[in-house]
Amino acid sequence: MGKRDRYRDHVDPEYQRWGRAYRTFPGVDECARLILDRKAVGAWADIVTFELAENANEHLDEIIDVFHKRLTDDVAVYMLMALETAAVPASVEFLSDVLRGGNAKFTPYAKRALTVIDTKESRRALVDATDA
Numbered sequence: 001m002g003k004r005d006r007y008r009d010h011v012d013p014e015y016q017r018w019g020r021a022y023r024t025f026p027g028v029d030e031c032a033r034l035i036l037d038r039k040a041v042g043a044w045a046d047i048v049t050f051e052l053a054e055n056a057n058e059h060l061d062e063i064i065d066v067f068h069k070r071l072t073d074d075v076a077v078y079m080l081m082a083l084e085t086a087a088v089p090a091s092v093e094f095l096s097d098v099l100r101g102g103n104a105k106f107t108p109y110a111k112r113a114l115t116v117i118d119t120k121e122s123r124r125a126l127v128d129a130t131d132a
Contacts, residue, residue, distance in 0.1 A: 014043035025055045028062040035075045052082030057090070064094050073105055080109035087116040096125040 007019025022030075031048050034040045040048040056063060067079040080098070083091050091113065098110040111129070114122040 012043055015047065018044060018047050022051075025051055028052065028059050028066055031078070032066050032071060032075050035078050036071055040078070049078060049081050049085060052078065053085035056082055056086035056088050060088060060090055064091075067094075067098075076106065077109065080106055080113065084109055084113035084116060087113065087118075089117055089119050089122070092117060092119065092121045092125060095122075096128070099125065099129040 007015050010016055010019070026034075031040070031052055034044065034048055052059075052063065063079045063082060067076050070076055083095065095110045095113050095117075098106050099114075111126065114126050
């Protein structure tokens with residue numbers, strides 16, 4: 001099913017509203033703005049996370065940049081949730097850095113993302129974080 005149909009035909013009116021507002025991926029910056037403006041609540045919170053995850057391969061650098069800008073912890077957490085859902089192997093180094101940073105708010109998301117990625121590098125990062 002195409003993206004347009006996914007939102008147009010969804011039973012939840014909020015998904016339909018999203019589909020009317022954003023015919024294509026709105027971009028990482030727009031997703032961050034929605035989070036900052038507290039518009040990513042309820043169904044829109046799920047949609048924003050899913051949209052970021054679905055487009056994480058193409059926009060990984062932007063997701064990492066937005067995380068590092070730390071507009072708020074909420075924005076950073078959404079970026080990590082998207083990477084956890086997307087399981088992008090190219091994000092292993094970034095997620096390892098997040099683990100090494102030791103922020104208790106971000107660590108669970110980074111660990112779960114590395115577990116889901118399940119490559120030799122991601123398993124090594126988890127072992128290294130556990131040993132540290």
